[in-house]
Amino acid sequence: MSVAHGEVAQQEAPRGQVAREQQVIERIERVRRARPRLREERITMAHGAGGKATQTLIDAVFLPRLGNPVLDRMEDAAELVAGGTRLAFTTDSFVVSPLFFPGGDIGDLAINGTVNDLAVRGATPMFLSAGFILEEGFAVEDLERVVASMARAAAAAGVQVVTGDTKVVQRGGADGCYINTAGIGTMIPGVRLAAASARPGDAVLVSGPIGEHGITVMLARGELDIDADVTSDTAPLSGMVSALLHAVPGVRALRDATRGGVATVLNEIARAADVSVVVDEAAVPVSPQVRGTAELLGIDPLYVACEGRMVAVVEPDGVQPALEVLRAHPGGEQAAIIGRVAADPPGLVLLNTVFGGTRIVDLLVGDPLPRIC
Amino acid sequence: MSVAHGEVAQQEAPRGQVAREQQVIERIERVRRARPRLREERITMAHGAGGKATQTLIDAVFLPRLGNPVLDRMEDAAELVAGGTRLAFTTDSFVVSPLFFPGGDIGDLAINGTVNDLAVRGATPMFLSAGFILEEGFAVEDLERVVASMARAAAAAGVQVVTGDTKVVQRGGADGCYINTAGIGTMIPGVRLAAASARPGDAVLVSGPIGEHGITVMLARGELDIDADVTSDTAPLSGMVSALLHAVPGVRALRDATRGGVATVLNEIARAADVSVVVDEAAVPVSPQVRGTAELLGIDPLYVACEGRMVAVVEPDGVQPALEVLRAHPGGEQAAIIGRVAADPPGLVLLNTVFGGTRIVDLLVGDPLPRIC
Structure with a gap:
């Protein structure tokens, strides 16, 4: 454009x-x-910025191929019906650099980000997944710090991390640690x-x-x-x-x-x-x-x-x-x-x-x- | 050990x-x-191999901090109850190298992997999320190929990609393209x-x-x-x-x-x-x-x-x-x-x-x- x-x-x-x-x-x-x-x-970096280039990427690459009535709504979280229950479902990957910063780190960011995407959709956040992509050589102590921070954030938001996955890529294949969280919430009745x-x-x-x-x-x-x-x-x-x-x-x-x-x-x-x-x-x-x-x-x-x-x-x-x-x-x-x-x-x-x-x-x-x- | x-x-x-x-x-x-x-x-690379080192990482780092009765079961997918509905929920990140190989690519792999984790838990796979971490400079043509492959795999498995996220990291920060999928399925009644x-x-x-x-x-x-x-x-x-x-x-x-x-x-x-x-x-x-x-x-x-x-x-x-x-x-x-x-x-x-x-x-x-x- x-x-x-x-x-x-x-x-x-x-x-x-x-x-x-x-x-x-x-x-x-x-x-x-x-x-x-x-x-x-x-x-380019702009495609990940959340602005116009990201929207064009979504409109030009993702929607024409993966599009469906739920995805097309493009809200912060999808609203679904599964087995008669109205659910919200969302995902976010976190690649923040640096991993630790005043007031937080990639761990609480990954929890809060997904909790918030569910909340602003009118859902009560309940269950989160956590997928880690770790770089070979990443300090275990830093990982422990990140996971502890996730645990505190999950407790504060009243959600549970119920499923996870860990992949490791060779040195140079990631910037220490990337985290994806996906989350499920139940829609608050009567709220649209x-x-x-x-x-x-x-x-x-x-x-x-x-x-x-x-x-x-x-x-x-x-x-x-x-x-x-x-x-x-x-x-x-x-x-x-x-x-x-x-x-x-x-x-x-x-x-x-x-x-x-x-x-x-x-x-x-x-x-x-x-x-x-x-x-x-x-x-x-x-x-x-x-x-x-x-x-x-x-x-x-x-x-x-x-x-x-x-x-x-x-x-x-x-x-x-x-x-x-x-x-x-x-x-x-x-x-x-x-x-x-x-x-x-x-x-x-x-x-x-x-x-x-x-x-x-x-x-x-x-x-x-x-x-x- | x-x-x-x-x-x-x-x-x-x-x-x-x-x-x-x-x-x-x-x-x-x-x-x-x-x-x-x-x-x-x-x-180390072994921590991502799915074997003994991965189990030790889970037991030593993740479970003590994030553990709860659902996560602790350590099945391929978590079984949840949300709003009275029994659900399965799972996640996997995909970092396969190379991205394209005979018989498939990272796209159908990312769909099938999560579909299968839900299926073997006794659930009917329904909704998937897709989180992309792209490396700056990744060919848009390759991304289109991957997304088309995801679409075909999703159609074949009868699931919908309903929510997504794209992040871009600088050149050298990822190996072209990593994909996380999380998935929701409804538990088949009577199956445990x-x-x-x-x-x-x-x-x-x-x-x-x-x-x-x-x-x-x-x-x-x-x-x-x-x-x-x-x-x-x-x-x-x-x-x-x-x-x-x-x-x-x-x-x-x-x-x-x-x-x-x-x-x-x-x-x-x-x-x-x-x-x-x-x-x-x-x-x-x-x-x-x-x-x-x-x-x-x-x-x-x-x-x-x-x-x-x-x-x-x-x-x-x-x-x-x-x-x-x-x-x-x-x-x-x-x-x-x-x-x-x-x-x-x-x-x-x-x-x-x-x-x-x-x-x-x-x-x-x-x-x-x-x-x-």
Whole structure:
């Protein structure tokens, strides 16, 4: 696709309003006409970034061959019926580098990541699998540390690791340790969450300050001469989701903001529901450390991964109760309403900047922060 | 553990019978006294071989931390109850090298491997996840080939890939493509299969000639100057298992003979049920090509992986019907009774060799054929 990220339509509103809307409408048409195909002959880091290149890879390579009504929904977890029971099922591989970072490691990340994908689908996470790909020469002590961390995270989230697998590849065949987790949860009765159900007038909330995980991992690599007091936000969201869904009937959709950050999640919602999401930049909670580091790195915090934060789309009536529930829950103290769903322009995310302008927040093509999960 | 593989007690029977049994009893005591612990400070290829080192890794690192009543059963798949439905759940990562080989590739291997782990647990495979770890620079054409192969294998086994994930690691961080699949199946009503339920007098069957997958992959690497007309046996076992379980009520346990081959599976059964498994070497179906190549490589075909063969433990009354069902099923034409379950010596596998002797078939410590799945 030829539309670059960050295409700017920044101007004083309402001056140029008509021109901007025209430009947006034309862009939507361009996107719609574009048939997904992979122009690259070889896989690039961008294909794993969770943004536009990943979506194209899925649309061009995976869906045409493996597609089925369940897979095609492209939610964080698939919803299934097995033997009369409604289940959610999801998988994630973790290749984070480094393996250990302030606030967490690949072990709790692998548990929380899958727990969260189940939780935001409206399921109670129950059973996880764990597949390890270890590099020959990996320190057993490090493996023990990782497994202990998984055990703590599983206990905290109330899930059990019930099946596993270990493969070892030769030195140079993996970066120490990769972990895949898959997870099964039972759908909470009466709950139907879907990005596609967002409606104009709904509010968009985030459950806490964004970007802490991605910035922490980036700094933990030690390649940048930046010292900031940041800690990964890796945490299970299942408790918070359960509290929210039981208290507030008007929750339409939940998404955890991992690879690609809040910006990517909002784009997925806008596209799935064919609505616009309008974000108020000043309302987005970002810690000064994350903001400062992101600025030094030239990255917009909206694109930086969290591993314990979610985006919620809530009906107008549910907004205040939802905010109260989130803020009352540990980890949700800084929950905030960051924007709203609008009808036009469908499929796009618009940001009202702190400078008073408006710009399109697109999916990224490349990956400013590779291997953060 | 200090007991080496291949410890030989080969002699003319019944001469030396008493001495052999004494030796066996002492060995069992040694194994029983040995507390699992990892003597190595770093992961070796053997830890991923599915044999003794893998078991020690599981016993020393994973079970003490992640252990729970479901995981501790250590079957090919975990049996769960979710929302009142009995489910099987399993995972496997695939790191086979090369990715493409005669008769299959990493794609159908990844589907069939997980389908088979569910099937031999007595479940109907239904839903699979697929997690890809791709190396930067991997050819998109190869990925398309792998995914197409997964799609064909999924259709053949009657399962759907319902959720997925793609990560990309830098050049040198993976060997082209690793795939993890996890799978969910519904337990066939009334069926309870467990290695632990093998009883003296039961017969041991294999569903076809052994070792073809492992030998094929080994030769496909092109490192050996051996030319043999061998093709991987990768195939779904779910149809055969379903036919068997519906026709024969006396099936006690099923296992697909992957990493570590039939010998490893038989050891797991002997240990789980605290029985002996006595194998008649002459009865084990091995193709001349596999036998010849294994001989040149100095490997016992009993340890060579299959990816579409299973071992069945069947009550005396069910043996002939089971053999008939297996032989009538595509891929089962060469099914054979290869041995029987005995009471003593508990925990051990004995092989009556073609030379008239008897030797212990132990778990391997090392890995003669790394990365065959």
